[in-house]
Amino acid sequence: MSIFAFDRSHHDRQGALRKDDLWRAEDPRVLVLGGEHVATTDGPAVRWISLQEAPEGEWIYLGEQHGRHHAAVVVDRVAEELGPMSLRILAPLLDSDELSLALHGVAMARWLMSTPFCPVCGTRTQVRQSGHLRVCSVDDGGCGKSHFPRTDPAVIMLITDDEDRALLGRQAAWPEGRYSTLAGFVEPGETLEDAVRREVDEEVGVGVGEVRYAGSQPWPFPASLMLGFHGRATTTEITIDEVEIAEARWVTREELKAEADAGTLLLPPRGVSISSWLVESWLREEITATW
Numbered sequence: 001m002s003i004f005a006f007d008r009s010h011h012d013r014q015g016a017l018r019k020d021d022l023w024r025a026e027d028p029r030v031l032v033l034g035g036e037h038v039a040t041t042d043g044p045a046v047r048w049i050s051l052q053e054a055p056e057g058e059w060i061y062l063g064e065q066h067g068r069h070h071a072a073v074v075v076d077r078v079a080e081e082l083g084p085m086s087l088r089i090l091a092p093l094l095d096s097d098e099l100s101l102a103l104h105g106v107a108m109a110r111w112l113m114s115t116p117f118c119p120v121c122g123t124r125t126q127v128r129q130s131g132h133l134r135v136c137s138v139d140d141g142g143c144g145k146s147h148f149p150r151t152d153p154a155v156i157m158l159i160t161d162d163e164d165r166a167l168l169g170r171q172a173a174w175p176e177g178r179y180s181t182l183a184g185f186v187e188p189g190e191t192l193e194d195a196v197r198r199e200v201d202e203e204v205g206v207g208v209g210e211v212r213y214a215g216s217q218p219w220p221f222p223a224s225l226m227l228g229f230h231g232r233a234t235t236t237e238i239t240i241d242e243v244e245i246a247e248a249r250w251v252t253r254e255e256l257k258a259e260a261d262a263g264t265l266l267l268p269p270r271g272v273s274i275s276s277w278l279v280e281s282w283l284r285e286e287i288t289a290t291w
């Protein structure tokens with residue numbers, strides 16, 4: 001099983017080969033994608049096919065891995081015989097090499113599928129740079145602007161207080177007993193540190209002082225990059241917003257372990273999310289009241 005977060009990228013994106021589709025002559029392995037759905041084989045693993053076997057679609061060059069070139073073709077819907085599977089489910093089952101390529105491919109596929117028209121003038125855009133650029137062509141009556149793939153930053157944070165307790169919340173949509181770290185999107189013109197402080201204040205009314213970066217995780221559903229932080233609380237009284245958060249509480253390590261063992265407190269799945277990594281680093285005392 002791979003670690004979803006904080007892993008290094010396992011392919012070389014070889015940006016120079018995107019121009020003029022130079023990689024096409026290199027016998028690439030091809031992944032078929034439809035939104036977040038990936039063609040798979042039993043295992044499960046990513047199903048790789050040849051350029052000649054590939055269906056019609058929009059092409060993305062992913063890069064080189066272990067001396068082979070890799071690409072993806074984006075279709076409206078992955079054919080049933082190719083074993084389509086959502087990357088949300090597949091991700092924790094893939095090895096790091098395949099996960100690296102699949103995350104890149106799905107993020108690009110989501111962007112390509114959602115941006116057919118120029119956001120400035122509404123003209124249909126043309127895909128360039130092996131899927132990594134959309135151009136609003138003047139020849140098509142457009143404005144000539146270039147559009148690049150988007151990544152939307154979101155912060156996710158493990159907040160601790162002076163007694164070394166952790167702050168966990170339950171979203172309104174989650175079942176009773178399921179808790180996680182707080183999270184939220186970064187707003188335009190905002191620093192990451194301020195986004196951490198604002199989200200914690202908005203969701204549970206707790207003040208946060210010092211904030212430190214911990215690690216990141218691509219989450220291409222459709223375009224997020226989860227940025228993990230540790231934060232030190234300056235206040236402890238909880239006032240939940242009751243829209244996003246149904247419950248929030250401070251827990252000690254002993255309480256968390258005991259309740260998780262008893263099954264009365266459910267944490268995010270282990271090893272597959274930055275949220276569980278943040279909680280587990282705190283449980284292992286890698287995040288403490290004295291950092």
Ligand SMILES: [Zn+2]
Binds near residue numbers: 122123143145
């Ligand atoms: Zn335009």
